[in-house]
Amino acid sequence: MQNIRTENINIHVIGVGGCGGNAVSNMASLCSHENIRFSSVNTDIAALHRCTNHEVVLIGEATTKGYGAGADPDVASNAAIQSKDALVTLIKDADLIIIIAGLGGGTGSGATPILIDLAKESDIDVMCFVTLPFKAEGGKRSDIARNALETIQSKANATLVMSNDSLLSALDETVGLLSAFRHCDTQMHRIVEAIIVMLTNTGYINVDINDFSHILSLEGDTALGVGIAEDDSSLSAALKHALENPLVDKQNIIGAQGVIAQLTCREEPSLAMYEEMLATLQSLVDGPQTLIITGVTLSPELPHFGEVLVIATGVPSKAQNFEQEKNVIPMKQASVPGSSKKDAAYLDIPAFVRLQGRELS
Numbered sequence: 001m002q003n004i005r006t007e008n009i010n011i012h013v014i015g016v017g018g019c020g021g022n023a024v025s026n027m028a029s030l031c032s033h034e035n036i037r038f039s040s041v042n043t044d045i046a047a048l049h050r051c052t053n054h055e056v057v058l059i060g061e062a063t064t065k066g067y068g069a070g071a072d073p074d075v076a077s078n079a080a081i082q083s084k085d086a087l088v089t090l091i092k093d094a095d096l097i098i099i100i101a102g103l104g105g106g107t108g109s110g111a112t113p114i115l116i117d118l119a120k121e122s123d124i125d126v127m128c129f130v131t132l133p134f135k136a137e138g139g140k141r142s143d144i145a146r147n148a149l150e151t152i153q154s155k156a157n158a159t160l161v162m163s164n165d166s167l168l169s170a171l172d173e174t175v176g177l178l179s180a181f182r183h184c185d186t187q188m189h190r191i192v193e194a195i196i197v198m199l200t201n202t203g204y205i206n207v208d209i210n211d212f213s214h215i216l217s218l219e220g221d222t223a224l225g226v227g228i229a230e231d232d233s234s235l236s237a238a239l240k241h242a243l244e245n246p247l248v249d250k251q252n253i254i255g256a257q258g259v260i261a262q263l264t265c266r267e268e269p270s271l272a273m274y275e276e277m278l279a280t281l282q283s284l285v286d287g288p289q290t291l292i293i294t295g296v297t298l299s300p301e302l303p304h305f306g307e308v309l310v311i312a313t314g315v316p317s318k319a320q321n322f323e324q325e326k327n328v329i330p331m332k333q334a335s336v337p338g339s340s341k342k343d344a345a346y347l348d349i350p351a352f353v354r355l356q357g358r359e360l361s
């Protein structure tokens with residue numbers, strides 16, 4: 001494994017298709033960290049014109065003429081292959097690629113697997129954050145999404161699946177569609193941001209890119225999320241809440257081969273509560289052989305006591321349940337970041353700004 005110094009890590013967040021481009025535009029508007037690069041890849045030139053705060057790559061222009069993939073993943077897949085050189089150039093300096101895509105249409109579903117292949121050929125780790133379409137969008141889109149998800153999960157190092165239908169359960173019925181999408185984008189952003197902060201700041205107990213890369217190399221399903229602790233005594237609850245995002249299928253980490261638990265705290269946690277959190281993690285994993293890597297970073301500006309980022313990999317595969325018999329937790333019960341007004345206001349400040357230079361080393 002390569003040794004990379006923290007300040008030299010290049011993290012590249014790439015939106016693929018319309019949903020990916022929207023999400024990346026939102027993320028780029030909040031991010032001021034110099035090591036993070038944002039891009040969007042699309043077959044649709046009009047959608048790329050809306051991505052005004054990051055770089056864009058139009059793929060398959062010779063065949064699609066910039067008019068999109070017409071909800072056909074094969075067209076998008078061919079477009080990505082046609083534009084292989086541009087994509088290879090786009091990703092060549094990255095140490096970690098985070099792909100954001102909405103599944104069910106053409107470009108996100110068809111071009112994402114090709115982009116992952118190109119990254120793997122260059123030995124770059126890839127995490128994917130994908131959304132599943134609303135049931136109301138129809139069976140055809142659901143089938144496209146199911147096929148794409150299967151392929152993406154088999155290729156990427158880690159995949160987080162968010163369901164647009166869960167937005168209906170998690171949010172007020174009267175919320176507008178764009179606000180709901182924005183909420184989903186925000187949830188993805190929280191996790192992406194926590195990962196970036198973990199990898200680019202030197203913590204008191206540090207998780208570095210090599211630890212992260214090792215955890216990502218483990219075969220199997222992935223579970224990940226961020227939970228908030230209001231005080232020292234709720235670190236264990238925050239760890240559990242990290243795996244209870246209302247937009248994600250219930251995440252089980254029993255038998256995971258590797259877990260990263262990154263704790264960012266306003267002040268020093270008590271040893272007893274820290275140990276209790278680790279014991280909770282052990283009980284959730286239920287596997288004595290699991291490799292557990294923990295990180296602790298102090299950030300005096302946090303409005304709440306702490307945030308816990310959990311990334312579990314090598315989780316024994318479960319069949320993806322497309323009927324979404326989900327254990328949906330109403331938003332107000334789950335302490336996920338941004339679920340209270342105080343959190344939301346605070347979290348509007350990017351973590352990079354909140355945390356920069358605040359850690360003990």
Ligand SMILES: Nc1nc2c(ncn2[C@@H]2O[C@H](COP(=O)(O)OP(=O)(O)OP(=O)(O)O)[C@@H](O)[C@H]2O)c(=O)[nH]1
Nearest residue numbers: 017018019022069071102105106107108133181184
């Ligand atoms: N959460 C969220 N989902 C979105 C957003 N935009 C679209 N979607 C979902 O993502 C799916 C795919 O839509 P797009 O990303 O626009 O499609 P595409 O991959 O660009 O495909 P083509 O337009 O056919 O090339 C849709 O069926 C929606 O369910 C968004 O901004 N946020």
